[in-house]
Structure formats: C-alpha cells, structure tokens
Amino acid sequence: MEEKKKGVDLGLRKFIKELGYMTGGAALLSTTPWLASCTPEKLAEIGNAKARVALIGTGSRGQYHIHNLRNIPHAELVALCDVYPANLEAAAALCPEAKCYTDYRRLLEDKSIDGVIIATPLHLHARITLDALAAGKHVFCEKAMARTLDDCKAVYEAYRNTDRALYFCMQRMYDEKYVKAVQLISSGLIGDVVGMRCHWFRNADWRREVPSPELERHINWRLYKEYSGGLMTELGSHQLEVCTWVAGKIPTRIAGFGDIVYWKDGREVYDSVNVTYQFADGRIISYESLISNKYNGMEEQILGHAGTVDLSKGVYYLEEDNLVSGMRQLLEQVKTGVFAAVPTAGPSWRPELRAKYVPHPVLEGKFSISDGESSVGFVADGSDVILSAFCQSCITGEKAKDVVEEAYCSTVLCLLGNQAMEEGRTLTFPEEYKIPYMKF
Ligand SMILES: NC(=O)c1ccc[n+]([C@@H]2O[C@H](COP(=O)([O-])OP(=O)(O)OC[C@H]3O[C@@H](n4cnc5c(N)ncnc54)[C@H](O)[C@@H]3O)[C@@H](O)[C@H]2O)c1
Numbered sequence: 001m002e003e004k005k006k007g008v009d010l011g012l013r014k015f016i017k018e019l020g021y022m023t024g025g026a027a028l029l030s031t032t033p034w035l036a037s038c039t040p041e042k043l044a045e046i047g048n049a050k051a052r053v054a055l056i057g058t059g060s061r062g063q064y065h066i067h068n069l070r071n072i073p074h075a076e077l078v079a080l081c082d083v084y085p086a087n088l089e090a091a092a093a094l095c096p097e098a099k100c101y102t103d104y105r106r107l108l109e110d111k112s113i114d115g116v117i118i119a120t121p122l123h124l125h126a127r128i129t130l131d132a133l134a135a136g137k138h139v140f141c142e143k144a145m146a147r148t149l150d151d152c153k154a155v156y157e158a159y160r161n162t163d164r165a166l167y168f169c170m171q172r173m174y175d176e177k178y179v180k181a182v183q184l185i186s187s188g189l190i191g192d193v194v195g196m197r198c199h200w201f202r203n204a205d206w207r208r209e210v211p212s213p214e215l216e217r218h219i220n221w222r223l224y225k226e227y228s229g230g231l232m233t234e235l236g237s238h239q240l241e242v243c244t245w246v247a248g249k250i251p252t253r254i255a256g257f258g259d260i261v262y263w264k265d266g267r268e269v270y271d272s273v274n275v276t277y278q279f280a281d282g283r284i285i286s287y288e289s290l291i292s293n294k295y296n297g298m299e300e301q302i303l304g305h306a307g308t309v310d311l312s313k314g315v316y317y318l319e320e321d322n323l324v325s326g327m328r329q330l331l332e333q334v335k336t337g338v339f340a341a342v343p344t345a346g347p348s349w350r351p352e353l354r355a356k357y358v359p360h361p362v363l364e365g366k367f368s369i370s371d372g373e374s375s376v377g378f379v380a381d382g383s384d385v386i387l388s389a390f391c392q393s394c395i396t397g398e399k400a401k402d403v404v405e406e407a408y409c410s411t412v413l414c415l416l417g418n419q420a421m422e423e424g425r426t427l428t429f430p431e432e433y434k435i436p437y438m439k440f
Pocket of ligand 1: 058144169171219
C-alpha cells in the first residue's frame, strides 16, 4: 500500500482540539461525547501501533473504506472477504497484500485480526456484527444498524455485554461542520428548536447493472425488502440521527405515507416516502425522500424561533437578519409587483414576502459539503474520521460513547417509519424497543 499521508488524520484531530476539548470544552463534550478520544494527544499515545483490520463486503462502500484506510497511519488492512468474486478481485487489486476469504467465519478465526469493517448489504449487518463480537473482534459496521427491530435489539444487547468497541458508520457525528453546528444550536444560536425538516431527493433509479439474471437480488439488494429498508434505512438513517442528536430526545408518534410512484420496475421498496415524527412536546420532524426528482436536493433544517441551521450545508440563517420594517416591506412589494399578482383580500391582508435570509457559514475557511448525489460517500464527510477513531479503538480498546446508541435510535426510527407507511396507521413508540439512553 502506498505511503500514508499522516497529515490528513492529524488535521482532523487538530480541528477537534480547536473546538475546545483541550481547553475544557464542556459544551462540546456534552453535545459530542464520542469525540472525547479524538484528540491529537490521544492519537500520540498510541505511538506507532497499528490496528490489524479486515474488510467484510468489498463492494462500492467497502472499496471507499479501503481508500480511506490508506490515509490512516495507525491502520493496516490485512484481510478481505466477499462472496462475489468480481468485487473481491477489485478490492484485492487495491490491496494486494491482504489475505482473501469468501466465508467471513473463516476470517473471524484469525486471531491476529483486531477489528473488522462490515460493508455488506443491510440484512447481514446484525448477523456478522454478532459473530464478530463473539469472536472477540472490535467492529465497525456500516449504517443502518440492522434490517429488523429485533436484530437491532440483539445487537444493542450484545454491545452491552461486550468489552469490544463497536461503531456504526454514522459519519455526520464526526463531520466538522455538523459538530460545530450542533454546538452552536446547543449554545442557543437559533433560540428554542421548534421543529426539524429533512429531505433527500435524487433523480436516479438506484439500479445497478447485473451481469446475469440470477445475480439480480444480490447486486440490487437495495430494491428488495428482504435485504433493505429502502430509502428510510439507506438515506433517512443519517438524517434522523442528526435530529435525535440535536433534540436529545426520541419522538413518541410516527405516521407516514410511501409508495412506488415512478420506478415501477419490479422493486419492492418505496421510491417516495414522507414520514412525520412527533415528540411528546408536540415538535415535529418532517422527513421526505424521493428518487425521481432532485430539485430539492438534500437538506437537514433545524428550525429555531430565532433562526435556522441547515446542517448539511453548514450554514445558518437568523430571523433578526430578516427583520424589515412595514414600510420597507411595502416598498419591496410594490417594486416586485407582488400586489398585482395576488387577488385582493380584506384590508388587514398582507402577502408575506419570500424571506431574504443571509447565510452564515458555521465554520471559517473552506469546508466540504455534499450535494447528496453520491451513493458511496463524500471526501471529508466524516467517514474517514470515524474510521480513524475505530482503528484507534482497536489499539486502545476504548469504546466510543453513544455511537451505538445513536445508531440504534435512528435505525429504529427508520424501521418504525417503514412500518407506519406499510400499515397506514400512526404508531406509538413501542415499549419493547426503548433503551435507557432514550429520553422522550
Ligand atoms: N455510510 C454511508 O454513507 C454509506 C454509503 C453507501 C453505502 N453504505 C452502506 O454500506 C453497505 C454496503 O453498501 P454498498 O453500496 O457498498 O453495497 P454493494 O452491493 O456495492 O457491496 C456489498 C458487498 O457485500 C458483499 N456480500 C454480500 N453478502 C456477503 C457475505 N455473506 N459475506 C461477504 N460479503 C458479502 C457483496 O457481494 C458486495 O460486494 C450498506 O449497508 C450500505 O447501506 C453506507
């Protein structure tokens, strides 16, 4: 493998340090406790030690992780496993020194492997995670946590009973613009949070080319319910995690509609979903995803009475920037001819102008944002930082606080969203899937 660029990892650690950990940043610790071990000092403590890690599932996302592992100085990728030869060969070409397996259970028998990275389809996440923990491995599994509610519970229980580190790739939790924005929200920047509005729109069918028909379900697993939770687990899991992170609470009621509106090609999962989650205090998360129109792109809006933060864009808008006097508003209306375009109503009626909010970046300098189009990942979206944290845990044995709990909460909310849409009824958060971490 090529010489690793040590600067990449240190740059990220430096950012976390600057956010305040080393100067007693209590605010940051309370909003992102999982970053407590991600400081340059903690990294220095491991010296030249390297985590011996293996990758199970060498498809699109798995190969993206190989790319990120190359830049993590304390990681050594020693084994690869896949049941699909073409993907195993492609990964082996990227990492020729790694040993190749076609059965992950044989790989888990190798005592010299410290940790495994799981990037298989969703229905296998729980099984492989449980087997890997039982084999004494530290585990980094792709999101979402599991395909069913019972599997989520089983993984959570296994985690409570192990001393191994477990991560789920909820990379927003390690993305600097999210970390900073959540800190700003918690410090009162936008006043009381009164609601949340997230959406992810794409215009692509999600289909992959299949070399022969018997491979359809293996390659296009995302489209079938046996393997996938559709848009909710593939996209919604990231965005709903952000909502529970900001709220520090879990919604109590879930309702929604979903259907196959456009891509009627034999798939089973919805291509259009719209789910409403309501907290006990009345606040609402409005969640929407569609893959036949991308006009609205991807956004995660946290709505406060004094402003709005769009976490995915790393910008905030303040209501005070938009305070215009009645006269200015009237002049603006005359200028834009808005009166001519609307029917007259009673004397007190006044059309509301489209708000002219000023965008403020949450971070100084350049930072990366995703347009939401890629299905694999985005450079500097936090995926490399969380993977680096995992490799560090493989060496130190230290668990990352709250990562499993956050993944559990968002996955359960996704699966309940699917259930609410399929059953066409409003669900109350089920008692049996509550965990002590959850506040309602
Ligand atoms: N965190 C993110 O932003 C992000 C982005 C993309 C994908 N993902 C997740 O990554 C996972 C993989 O997605 P993908 O797009 O790479 O899928 P993929 O189909 O490209 O890759 C999955 C791989 O797993 C292999 N596999 C299937 N069964 C296996 C088994 N029993 N043992 C070993 N390997 C097996 C397949 O052959 C395939 O190579 C999914 O859970 C997906 O949700 C996460």
